[in-house]
Structure formats: C-alpha cells, structure tokens
Amino acid sequence: MQFPFVVAVDGPAGSGKSSVSKAVARRLGYGFLDTGAAYRALAWHAEAGGVEPEDAASVISCLASFDYRIGTDPAGYRVHVGATDVTDAIRDPQISSVVSLVARVPEVRTHLIELFRSIIAAEQRPGIVVEGRDITTVVAPDAPVRILLTASEEVRMSRRAAELTGHDAGKTGEQLRARDRADSKVVDFTNAAEGVTVVDSTELDFEQTVDAVIAVVESVSAE
Numbered sequence: 639m640q641f642p643f644v645v646a647v648d649g650p651a652g653s654g655k656s657s658v659s660k661a662v663a664r665r666l667g668y669g670f671l672d673t674g675a676a677y678r679a680l681a682w683h684a685e686a687g688g689v690e691p692e693d694a695a696s697v698i699s700c701l702a703s704f705d706y707r708i709g710t711d712p713a714g715y716r717v718h719v720g721a722t723d724v725t726d727a728i729r730d731p732q733i734s735s736v737v738s739l740v741a742r743v744p745e746v747r748t749h750l751i752e753l754f755r756s757i758i759a760a761e762q763r764p765g766i767v768v769e770g771r772d773i774t775t776v777v778a779p780d781a782p783v784r785i786l787l788t789a790s791e792e793v794r795m796s797r798r799a800a801e802l803t804g805h806d807a808g809k810t811g812e813q814l815r816a817r818d819r820a821d822s823k824v825v826d827f828t829n830a831a832e833g834v835t836v837v838d839s840t841e842l843d844f845e846q847t848v849d850a851v852i853a854v855v856e857s858v859s860a861e
C-alpha cells in the first residue's frame with residue numbers, strides 16, 4: 639500500500655474541501671495539506687513586496703524569495719512566509735480577491751506543485767488528505783483515493799456567507815462566483831476526471847459529508 643496513503647480532494651470555492659478534509663484527516667489519524675494556503679501566501683508575499691498580482695513576470699520573480707512553510711497537523715497548523723506567520727492574513731478577503739491572478743501563472747503552478755509533492759512525501763503519518771483544485775488531476779493523479787467534493791453554487795455561497803459574518807453576503811457570493819470563474823479557466827474542478835468519485839454535499843450536513851468522504855476512503859482501503 640502506498641505510504642503515505644494519499645486522499646486527494648478537489649472542488650470549487652465553498653464546497654467544504656478544507657473543513658471536511660481536515661475533519662476526515664483527524665478521524666483517520668492522517669495529515670492534512672491545504673494547498674490553497676500556498677497560493678494565498680504567494681499572493682500575500684507579492685503584495686508585501688509591492689508587486690501587482692496582475693504582473694505575472696514580477697510574481698514569478700517573487701518565487702526566489704518565497705520561503706514558504708506549512709504544517710500538516712489537521713488539529714491546527716500555521717503558515718509562514720520566512721519568519722512571518724501569515725496564517726490569518728492569507729484569509730483576508732483582499733487576498734481572496736487576487737489569489738486567482740497568482741494561481742493562473744504556469745510557472746507558479748509548477749513551483750508549488752513540486753512543493754506540495756515534497757510535503758506529501760515527507761509526511762510521517764500513515765496517510766495525508768490533500769485538498770485544492772488540481773490534486774486529483776495534477777498534483778496526485780495516482781492517489782488511491784480521489785474525490786471531487788462539490789455542492790450547488792447557491793449552497794456554497796450561503797455557507798461562505800455564514801462563515802464570513804460581518805461581510806456583505808451579496809459581495810461574498812459574487813467574489814466566490816468570480817473566483818470559481820477565474821479558477822475554472824486554469825483547472826477543471828467541476829467535472830470529475832476518470833477514477834474520481836464525486837461527493838455532492840448540497841443535501842448533506844457537515845458530519846454527513848465527512849462520513850461520505852470516509853466511506854469512499856474505507857471502500858478503497860478495503861480492496
């Protein structure tokens with residue numbers, strides 16, 4: 639059996655990838671890798687360096703100084719760029735509004751995909767749940783478990799709005815829709831590739847969704 643046992647989870651914004659994958663990892667005693675945090679941290683690093691996220695050449699030049707570290711403990715992990723803890727800063731709506739500009743640069747993707755693979759290879763727990771947009775198709779296409787976690791746009795928007803209290807729900811929804819549009823030009827995370835299992839949580843609550851993902855993992859592990 640592959641070590642670590644990789645569970646790859648992709649899906650659109652607000653589908654529950656991060657929270658459900660974290661809960662699945664905790665339940666299974668696996669590590670957890672939030673790949674979106676790296677793209678967010680690079681957007682933060684670019685802005686901190688006065689680089690416009692639209693300026694692809696300058697974003698690429700930021701990679702040389704992008705000293706990125708992230709933990710894989712699903713119970714709690716920190717994100718650092720150099721000595722700076724950016725765990726909270728990368729969740730700012732400002733970062734959410736520009737991250738797709740950074741993520742669309744091929745050289746950025748190549749750099750971060752190699753970083754993700756090295757983090758996965760270094761995982762010491764028996765398995766690792768890796769979530770993002772291109773995990774099932776590019777980062778870990780040979781993972782024993784590959785899941786597309788999705789939900790209706792309406793449900794995803796309402797979940798995100800409930801999460802971002804104090805922000806205008808309409809603006810939050812529009813930003814989520816805009817990010818999906820931008821992301822889907824770079825990676826197809828709306829159609830399940832061959833061998834990818836779709837888990838649609840539109841009608842499921844959080845625990846039911848966690849159970850559904852674990853059922854897929856257990857069905858593969860039992861083979």
Ligand SMILES: Nc1ncnc2c1ncn2[C@@H]1O[C@H](COP(=O)(O)OP(=O)(O)OP(=O)(O)O)[C@@H](O)[C@H]1O
Nearest residue numbers: 651652653654655656657797801839842843844847
């Ligand atoms: N099945 C569910 N039922 C109810 N709430 C859910 C469900 N799945 C996730 N949530 C909630 O929806 C919100 C968004 O989830 P999460 O941040 O994990 O989404 P995501 O796919 O990682 O989004 P993004 O890609 O934008 O980071 C969270 O508050 C989470 O607790």
Ligand SMILES: Nc1ccn([C@@H]2O[C@H](COP(=O)(O)O)[C@@H](O)[C@H]2O)c(=O)n1
Nearest residue numbers: 673674675677737738741770771772821
């Ligand atoms: N594997 C991935 C993961 C993320 N992205 C880009 O990062 C943005 C933020 O991701 P979150 O999961 O933290 O919301 C996302 O919108 C994508 O632009 C990616 O390209 N590939």
